[in-house]
Amino acid sequence: MNTRKIQMPREVYIGPDVIYETGEICKDLHLDNKVLVLTGPNTYDIAAKHVIESLEDKDIEVDVKIVEKVSYDSVDEVSEMIAPNTTVLGVGGGKVIDVAKLASFDKNVFFVSMPTTASHDGIVSPLASIKNPKTATSAKAHAPIAVIADSKIIANSPFRLLSAGCADLISNFTAIKDWQLAHRLKNEPYSESAASLSIMSAKMITDNVDSIKPGLEESARLVVKTLFSSGMAISIAGSSRPASGSEHTFSHALDKILDKPCLHGEQCGVGTILMMYLYGGDWKFIRNSLKAVGAPTSAKELGISDENVIDALTMAHTIRPERYTILGDNGISEDAAYELALKTGVIK
Numbered sequence: 298m299n300t301r302k303i304q305m306p307r308e309v310y311i312g313p314d315v316i317y318e319t320g321e322i323c324k325d326l327h328l329d330n331k332v333l334v335l336t337g338p339n340t341y342d343i344a345a346k347h348v349i350e351s352l353e354d355k356d357i358e359v360d361v362k363i364v365e366k367v368s369y370d371s372v373d374e375v376s377e378m379i380a381p382n383t384t385v386l387g388v389g390g391g392k393v394i395d396v397a398k399l400a401s402f403d404k405n406v407f408f409v410s411m412p413t414t415a416s417h418d419g420i421v422s423p424l425a426s427i428k429n430p431k432t433a434t435s436a437k438a439h440a441p442i443a444v445i446a447d448s449k450i451i452a453n454s455p456f457r458l459l460s461a462g463c464a465d466l467i468s469n470f471t472a473i474k475d476w477q478l479a480h481r482l483k484n485e486p487y488s489e490s491a492a493s494l495s496i497m498s499a500k501m502i503t504d505n506v507d508s509i510k511p512g513l514e515e516s517a518r519l520v521v522k523t524l525f526s527s528g529m530a531i532s533i534a535g536s537s538r539p540a541s542g543s544e545h546t547f548s549h550a551l552d553k554i555l556d557k558p559c560l561h562g563e564q565c566g567v568g569t570i571l572m573m574y575l576y577g578g579d580w581k582f583i584r585n586s587l588k589a590v591g592a593p594t595s596a597k598e599l600g601i602s603d604e605n606v607i608d609a610l611t612m613a614h615t616i617r618p619e620r621y622t623i624l625g626d627n628g629i630s631e632d633a634a635y636e637l638a639l640k641t642g643v644i645k
């Protein structure tokens with residue numbers, strides 16, 4: 298059978314205060330039997346409590362779970378709370394949304410994505426990126442049945458999170474270069490439509506850096522919509538290939554090395570500067586774009602050591618060996634990694 302399934306959300310709501318309409322939206326979608334709200338310790342007060350009120354106002358039975366730690370154990374814990382008629386609402390950052398996505402997929406129930414910030418492109422994608430000691434990358438799950446994105450809450454989220462979302466999008470530039478390389482060198486299947494959508498998403502950010510400002514609802518809308526289009530590129534490809542290449546394996550390596558990793562998008566942004574240099578591309582454009590959206594461009598700005606950068610660079614090719622990238626099968630030598638990081642100003 299040569300059929301591919303592309304999953305997209307059925308309904309997408311973006312707007313100020315839309316969170317207060319959650320109950321009504323769930324009723325309209327017939328997702329009103331029983332709802333499990335997953336949220337984080339901070340996002341409970343910021344968003345989830347209003348979601349719960351809105352659901353209860355419509356007489357929908359609600360269970361709540363605060364996700365403290367993101368792991369396969371938390372996915373299992375959440376799965377145990379899911380009955381066949383439960384709808385799972387993920388209200389929070391990328392980690393909460395990923396747990397909601399994977400647990401609902403395991404139990405074959407609907408999932409609604411309710412991002413409280415715009416920090417990553419997993420908002421609509423059908424993949425969940427949950428780490429375990431063996432795999433550092435995303436697992437197959439399903440797309441949300443609906444997305445409810447409150448642009449007021451997102452605009453008021455820490456600007457650092459929005460900057461990280463922009464950096465996750467800018468990283469599509471090198472992800473696509475890696476995909477094209479793997480297509481030419483290894484005959485890996487390549488989708489022109491997914492790649493175009495991915496590049497368009499990255500350009501939407503670099504063409505509009507001046508419009509991305511703290512506390513502005515228009516900025517939040519722009520970044521959310523662009524994260525949607527990048528997530529859709531992932532859906533079309535059926536893998537994170539259009540949005541995750543060597544810059545992401547650099548970030549995944551940092552996640553393994555650091556006791557307290559930085560934000561996903563921040564690490565990927567710095568990785569993009571490094572990998573674009575390896576491609577002989579315009580890495581200064583990447584660095585300037587990241588600076589313009591307020592994202593870190595060096596080890597110092599990430600708050601990590603120069604040694605962490607070199608270790609992550611030399612480890613990156615081991616993270617997902619089946620996904621061919623500019624780092625090749627053997628990776629980069631320590632000397633070359635040092636030169637690369639120095640020349641791009643990532644280390645001093």
Ligand SMILES: NC(=O)C1=CN([C@@H]2O[C@H](COP(=O)(O)OP(=O)(O)OC[C@H]3O[C@@H](n4cnc5c(N)ncnc54)[C@H](OP(=O)(O)O)[C@@H]3O)[C@@H](O)[C@H]2O)C=CC1
Pocket residue numbers: 336337338339340341343389390391392393395413414416417418419420422424425426427435450451453454455458461465537560561562
């Ligand atoms: N599935 C996919 O395709 C993808 C998945 N990812 C994954 O997503 C994760 C990264 O997501 P990210 O959002 O950066 O990290 P987190 O989910 O850890 O969120 C970062 C922090 O921001 C807080 N926060 C969220 N919204 C607000 C708000 N409105 N106001 C104040 N604080 C807020 C969270 O609070 P709280 O403590 O309440 O949670 C948390 O402390 C990674 O695990 C990454 O692998 C990334 C890209 C794609």
Ligand SMILES: O=C(CO)COP(=O)(O)O
Pocket residue numbers: 417418419426433434435465537540541545
């Ligand atoms: O972060 C992602 C896309 O931005 C998902 O990537 P991974 O598949 O590498 O986890």
Ligand SMILES: [Zn+2]
Pocket residue numbers: 417418465540541545561562565
């Ligand atoms: Zn990413």
